[in-house]
Amino acid sequence: CAPQRIRQDDATLGAQSAREAALLAQTHWQLSGRIAVSNGDDGGNADVEWQQQRDRYDLRLRAPVTGKNWRLHGDARSATLEGAREQALHGSNAAELLAREVNWQLPVNELEYWVRGLRAPGPRAELVFDAQQRPATLQQSGWTIEYRDYFSDREPALPRKVFATKGKHRVRLFIESWQVQ
């Protein structure tokens, strides 16, 4: 039978706010897993290590076949991409830099929230919940994020499988491990 889905109401939104407060208090976290990004006609796979300290992000991506490596790091106002060209490339934000330099659509600053099952600050978000009152689907800024699996051995639960789409753009993330301080 299809998994139970609950629309957002006072109870589920209350649970989500409590969840967000608890997770936002953990300002240092790290995930390790695999990511696939595609724009509908072609796509790329990579191993991903994502370290976050407050608003500082540090993403390391490694392609499986060639072992090609990229590193994307910065904060809310700056982004640096290493490994795409001989010299490092800079931009004001990660998503714009990736789109410009390697034609990848990766909303990094929002994913920082979405990957933990949180609403990103700013535009309104629409949520649908699962039976344990955890986000099953989150829609925000034109993206639809599906939470297909969670690590339920921790409280609050953190996602294990995050599939995001926006039109023909697609970001799929399988998280092998979380470290949270």
Next chain:
Amino acid sequence: ETARARLDAFAKGLQSVSAGFEQTVFDANDKPGKKTSGTLAVQAPRQFRWDVSKPYEQQIVADGMHVWIYDPDLEQVTVRSQSVEEAHSPLTVLTDLAQLDRDFAASEQGEHDGLSWLRLKSKAKEPEFEYADFGFACADAAKKTCGGAVVLQRMLFKDTLGNRTETRFSDWQRNPKLAADRFTFTPPPGVDVIGEVKPGAEVHPLND
């Protein structure tokens, strides 16, 4: 006996090869990270397979025209044309020494850890990696000179950001009888395929 001599002996008459692998990635400060294991197969001139079985499943198949990557956890197959991908992979040189000398500069790295080491540096303008080191042993461990029976035991791969990938090989099979469809990838039913396959791209191994 130089490492190059051992590579030549290893690659001599090698049309196809298969082996087991264990791979560990070390970051720039040598901290060990992800460890994976599985099997690989290479067939002249441009086909190879890299199947991860632990700790997750992932299949990478280069069929001569395309590179297919199937990741069951991501419930998706991505496919890209092979020309870009395989030209940069040190793996395919094992069955195509002509490509090795065309795409890479080889230099002796001497003996350590009981192996004789050869370094390959890519000649590409913007190489995808710093270098790849091949560590060769004699098939008969007691021997000092291998007399043609050589085993590639380790490969060390340094990328442009200073990470190091250490691969240990085991159970080499020389010119094994590989199933005809070993290097053909058929997406499992119901799984999304991302990327285009050039229609009618027939695969003809170019046995020169």
